[in-house]
Amino acid sequence: MKRPRKVIVIGGGLGGLWAALRVAEAGFQVDIFSLFEVKRSHSVCAQGGINACFDTKGERDSVWQHIVDTLKGGAYLANQPPVKSMCEEAPGLIRTFERMGVTFSRTAEGLMDLRLFGGVKNRRTVFAGASTGQQLLYGVDQEVRRQEALGRVQKYEWWEFLSLVKDGQGVCKGIVVMNLRTMDIKSFPADAVILASGGMGQVFGHRSTNSTNSTGTAACRVYQQGAWFANSEFFQFHPTAMLGDDKTRLMSEAARGEGGRIWVPKDPGDRRKANQIPEHERLYFLEEWYPSYGNTVPRDVASRAIWKIVHEMGLGVGGEDKVYLDLTHLNPGFIEQRLHAILDIYRKFHGADPVHEPMEIYPSAHYAMGGLWVDFENDETDSGMKPGSPRNHATNIPGLYACGECDYGYHGANRLGANSLLSASFSGRVAGEAVSNYLKGLQDDLQAVPEQRFNDEISRQKTINKQLTESQGMENPYTLHHELGELMSSQVGVVRNNTTLQEALSSLQDLGQRSQAVNLRETNTWSNQALVFTRQLQDMIRLGQVITASALARDECRGAHYKPAFDLTAPKDAYPGDPAYEAYRDAWKQQNKKWLKTTITEQSDSGPLISFQPVDLSVLPPEEPRDYR
Amino acid sequence: MMDKTIDLDIRRQDTPYSPPYWQAFSIPYREGHNIVSALMAIREQPITRDGHRVDPVAWEFNCMEEVCGACSMIINGHPRQACSTLIDTLEQPIRLEPLSKFPIVRDLMVDRSRIFSDLKKVRAWIEIDGAWDIHEGAPRISPEAWKENYLYSRCMSCGCCMEACPQYGPEKAFIGPDSLAAVRLMNNHPTGSYHKQQRLHAIMADGGISDCGNAQNCVRVCPKEIPLTTAIGELGRQSTLQLLRDLFGKTQ
Incomplete structure (x- = not known):
């Protein structure tokens, strides 16, 4: 009898669970591998909401406007057909949720309520209090549990992905994983593998809003086996994160969407409590600089504005790296109901109540727009992405797919708030459907892959573990991670320049070498977290190199990637039609000719290899520069 | 003068099969430290208070903002989330122990997989035809009903309520307050209510609602302040009615 086709999904966040669900529904067997119980995935940290055009607020919102906002918000860098399909299918996805x-x-x-988010003018964000990601993940988790009860899905929780196993033609035919309790290393064959391993905020150390498991390690491991990264230089810094020594905790963009205002005292030496500073002595700089969007400008714009206030104008509160996010003018009952989850986080971790005093916030590494390169098939009939095509979300390694934050698909140079839950869910669904069709067209049998290939990979991985456990170097992996975080956020952060990026590259090389000379200080062979962490650290350093090399290669400002030396800003007080503005538009178009292209990064012995690919601009030709004034 | 320190006594266990033991640690005081960040400081320099280098303490953590449920442990006798427990609110030395109702993996790590198999037992899901668009959503839900449902939907399966429940334990069949609350949530969804009967039968079986001893500990320790006992009360009434229906053969 023929063995039933099997799919492995790595990661159990929104993307992974959606993919698993669709593959199981197509009648194939699914194994889900996760570092922990899938219900604890980082998707739960998304707070504010998920975008879909329902137009129930009398604002004449449209799907087309959602497409335009997403493409422009991303500075036109995203391939347009997938974005078009995502926005069109968003309402159906929400109805399914x-x-x-x-x-x-x-x-x-x-009816489902809508709230306002950044970078848009209409209310388009569906939400569940301020814990939307948690609620969405639990919804899919429940459905996957049902599939589990039906015997179509099996979960392997507490397993870490180490590497792919390919057949003689280079087609992905399984994985090698490590059990995080027993430390056993095992291989699992599969007809296709879907990587849904999430973000890589931990590359920025504790100066990130990401969970401690968002290391990007799994994506980095397939990169080392030949998968391409794309647009890695585009990393979003969320403007409003709470300060903290162990982690910078996200304060949702919904806080601004619901009416929160960002300001600093006009006098940085002002020692009064925030609520004793009169209105006329406050600088509401976002409202002043961007009157038409005000506090709800996109995240990259807001983060740079805060950077400017603090570092160029020296106006950080009390001379420190922080500004106020103020909710105190809003109705306490209203914000309690709409934002309870984040108010609670602030109260618990900061010990102050945002209902009565403004929150202190600062930008922090939040979301990787870049990630593993994935393909799509154009639908000739409607210029969207062709539904069900096995090319959708396929990486350049045959049989390996990627979805969720670990891919680079939908956000171009900057992601709009509340589009991440959407892209995670949508891409998971698309990847699941693509893989199901890939399996239907698959001829060869898994049993044809020689056992030796699996065994060789297992012994290679065991050797790596042995070397690390026995290493008698001087370095402490946790200390190195702090250094990595400081390096990345200070030198590859909100504002970049080529000299610093060069320095960062050589520092990263140095860190990489030091991470080989560790002493794990850990003799236990059971649940050895130091070993697991050190392997992740080495991959985070490699990712740091990918991000930095890509940033160095791109000499322009686009979305989240900002190099002041190449800045091109709209002339003050000039608008479309004015000669000064039209000259600026021409210059912007010239810049697009040179730089509107996808950065591809490939692993090589001499470090990350950079090349470029054209962007599919078939939906909305770039005629209008972003302008949020 | 000695610099200010944070003193912790930690219950350790090297493997699931080895005996437990206690170790004392001191780390330099820092304002704003929580239990997870203190444990991070220990893992970086795992030296006991009397100067011995030991294996770092293993524990579970992820989101660091009390929404993933990973870092549950017993802190000074109370089950709670380590990340949101600030050192400054605790009496020292701080005693850290693993949850006692689940099998120990190592040190402060436990195996909570039973929580998820119990959710399977009570069929805590909505039956949908498939995860595709049917061009229609679920029926409308009033803001009042939403407000109540939302309280339950924030359960992160952290295990604190089971730890506090005298009826829950490795040798006992009771599914625990969280699974019951999940049934309450699913039964109140407009289409989830279609399969209310199956879920009620699941919780009327052995290890179900009748095993609740009404100690009310669960609701006191829940980090998300979920009204667990209210859910159990509602389900008690629903299952009594279901029992009568079963006896007299009435359908829903």
């Missing part, structure tokens, strides 16, 4: 039982917040009429 609603059927799964997700507790979306309601209007008085019992």
Whole structure:
């Protein structure tokens, strides 16, 4: 009898669970591998909401406007057909979530309520209090549990992905993983593998809003086996994160969407408490600089504005790296109901109540727009992405797919708030459907892959572990991680320049060497977290190199990637039609000719190898520069 | 004068099969430290208070903002999330122990997989035809009903309520307050209610709702302040009605 086709999904966040669900529904067997119980995935940290055009607020919102906002928000760097399809299918995706039982917040009429988010002018964000990601993940988690009860899905929780196993033609045919309790290394064959391993915020150390498991390690491991990265230089710094020594905790963009205002005292030496500073002595700099969007400018714009206030104008609160995010003018009952989850986080970790005093915030590494390169098939009939095509979300390694934050698909140079839950869910669904069709067209049998290939990879991995455990170097992996975080956030952060990036590259090389000379100080062979962490650290350093090399290669400002030496800003007080503005538009178009292209990074012995690919601009030709004034 | 320190006594266990022991650690005081960040400081320099270099303490953590449920442990006798427990609110030396109701993996790490198999047992999901668009959402839900449901939907399966529950334990069949709350949530969804009967039967079986001893500990320790006992009360009434229906053969 023929063995039933099997798919492995790595990662159990929104993307991975959606993919698993769709593959299981297509009748194939799915194994999900996760570092922990899937319900604890980083998707739960997304707070504010998920975008879909429902136009229930009398604002004449449209799907087209969602497409335009996403493409422009991303500075036109995203391939346009997948974005078009994502925005078109967003309402259907939300309806599916609603059927799964997700507790979306309601209007008085019992419909899903909408809130305002950054980079847009219409209310388009569906939400569940301020814990939307948690609610969405639980909805899919429940459905996957149902598939588990039906015997179609099996979960392997507490397993870490180490590497792919390929057949003689280079087609992905399985994985090698490590059990995080017993430390056993084992191989699992599969007809296709979907990587949904999430973000890599930990490359920026504790100066990130990401969970401690968001290391990007799994993506880095397939990169070392030949998968391409794309647009890695585009890393989003969320403007409003709470300060903290162990972690900078996200304060949702919903805080601004619901009316929160960002300001600093006009006098940085002002020692009064925030609520004793009169209105006319406050600088609401976002409202002043961007009157039409005000506090809800996109994240890259807001982060740079805060950077400017603090570092160029020296106006950080009390002379420190922080500004105020103020909710105190809003109705306490209203914000409690709409933002309870984040108010709670602030109260618990900061010991102050945002209802009564403004929060202190600063930008922090938040989201990787870049990630593993994935393909898509153009649909000739509607210029979207062709539904069900096995090319969608396929990496350049045959049989390996990627979805969720670890891919580079939908956000171009900057992601709009509340588009990440959307892209994670949508891409997971698309990847699941693509893989199902890939399997239908698959001829060869898994049993044809020689056992030796799996065994060789297992022994290679065992050797790596042995070397690290026995290493008698001087370095402490946790100390090195702090250094990595400081290096990345200070030299490859909100503002970049080529000299510093060069320095960062050589520092990273040095860190990489030091990470080989560690002493794990850990003799236990059971649940050896130091070994696991050190391997992740080495991969985080490699990712740091990928990000930095890509940033060095791109000499322009686009979205989250900002090099002041190549800045091109709209002339002050000039608008479309004015000669000064039209000259600027021409210069911007010239810049696009040179730089509107996808950065591809490939692993080589001499470090990351950079090349470029054209962007599919078939939906919205870049005629209008972003302008949020 | 000695610099200010944070003193911790930690219950350790090297493997699931080895005996437990205690070790004392001191780390330099820092404002704003929580239990997870203190444990991070220890893992970087795992030296006991009396100067011995030891294996770092193993524990579980992820989101660091009390939403993933990973870092549950017993802190000074109370089950809670380590990340949101600030050192400044605790009496020292701080005693850290693993949850006692689950099998120990190592040190402060436990195996909570039973929580998820119990959710399977009570069928804590909504039956949908498939994860595709049917061009219709779920029926409307009033803001009042939403407000109540939302309280339950924030359960992160952290295990604190089970730890506090005298009826829950490795030798006992009771599924625990969290699974019951999940049934309450699913039963109140407009289409989830179609399969209310199956879920009620699941919790009327052995290890179900009748095993609740009404100690009310669960609701006191829940880090998300979920009204677990209210859910159990509601389900008690629903299952009594279901029992009558079963006896007299009435359908829903």
